[in-house]
Every structure is written in structure tokens, then in C-alpha cells.
Amino acid sequence: MDLTLDTFLSRFQLLRPEPSRNALNQRQAAVLVPIVRRPQPGLLLTQRSARLRKHAGQVAFPGGAVDATDASLIAAALREAEEEVAIPPASVEVIGILPPVDSVTGFQVTPVVGIIPPDLHYHASEDEVAAVFEMPLAEALNLGRYHPLDIHRRGDAHRVWLSWYQHYFVWGMTAGIIRQLAIQLGVNPDRRLE
Incomplete structure (x- = not known):
């Protein structure tokens, strides 16, 4: 099924969950989950600069x-x-x-979903962002594209999600937020939106 902006908006509004308080970290952060307003909407993502001290080169949503x-x-x-x-x-x-999630750097991160115009001229901050790219939202919300990896950190088991889009490796918190959005919208793991 093609995912139109109207379909996305109606499903997001109808299936909006109560924000959970499962996140344990106290320091607050927020990211923008930018949905590009098109007949077939896009999801705007960034690739962090390789010069950054934390999460260098990773695909992310704008935020902090x-x-x-x-x-x-x-x-x-x-x-x-x-x-x-x-x-x-x-x-x-x-x-x-969306419900907040804990980052490995000690933040409770709240994803803020917003619609942006299709004609914005992005100007990436050279200090923070190496690239800005758009992924078709229908493709991003396909749960079948995400693969689990169980890791152990500080004695605790954590599941992270991995995916590729073109030459970009999407994983960790970013992949988890996209998956959570897909689950919230009622995406079937074996198919796209029904």
C-alpha cells in the first residue's frame, strides 16, 4: 500500500500512545523526527560529523x-x-x-514528530552534520528492514536494531525510534502499512 501523508497523519493521530515513563535517565534531550510534506512523504535524517566526540558518523535525527x-x-x-x-x-x-527512550550517553530522549515543507533549503552545520538525506517514509516504516542485534553493556543485555538505506547505516536509537513509530502506526512486521 502506498503511504500518503493523509494516511500517515490519520493513523498517527488515531493511534497516539500515552507517553510511557520507562526511561530511567534524568538528563533531558529531544530530537525532531521530520516528516517531509509530499504526496508520498519522506523522513529527513542526518549523518553526524566524523569529527564529533560522541556518535561520530552515525545516522541521527536533528536534536540534542x-x-x-x-x-x-x-x-x-x-x-x-x-x-x-x-x-x-x-x-x-x-x-x-513518541515515548522517551534512554540513550547510552545518559540522556532521556523525547522524539518530537513534525511535518516540514518539501522546499526547505537545508544548510548543515559543518561542526555537527556531514550529510542530510531523505528516506521514503513508507520504506522507513517497513519493519522487515530492521534486524535485531543483542549486545551486552555493563552487565545488561540490550537489543539494538540495524538497517541500511542506500550507503547509510541506520542503527541504534535512530532505528529504534523509527521502529517505534512504525509499531505505533500499526505496521505489520511482515508487510508495510495495512
């Missing part, structure tokens, strides 16, 4: 730690998206949030 000046988690996600890829906050139509 909440600053004292941020009025909310949504404000933090919008500020970071503007700093990293020049998405003007006023151009984002925020439609909701």
Missing part, C-alpha cells in the same frame, strides 16, 4: 540536550533542528511526541 533557555522538549528539538540543518522552527507543524 535541553538547554536552560528551552521552554519545553518541543522547543529544544526545534532549536536543535535549526542549529544543525537550518530548519526554521516556524516551518515545523508539530503533530505529537
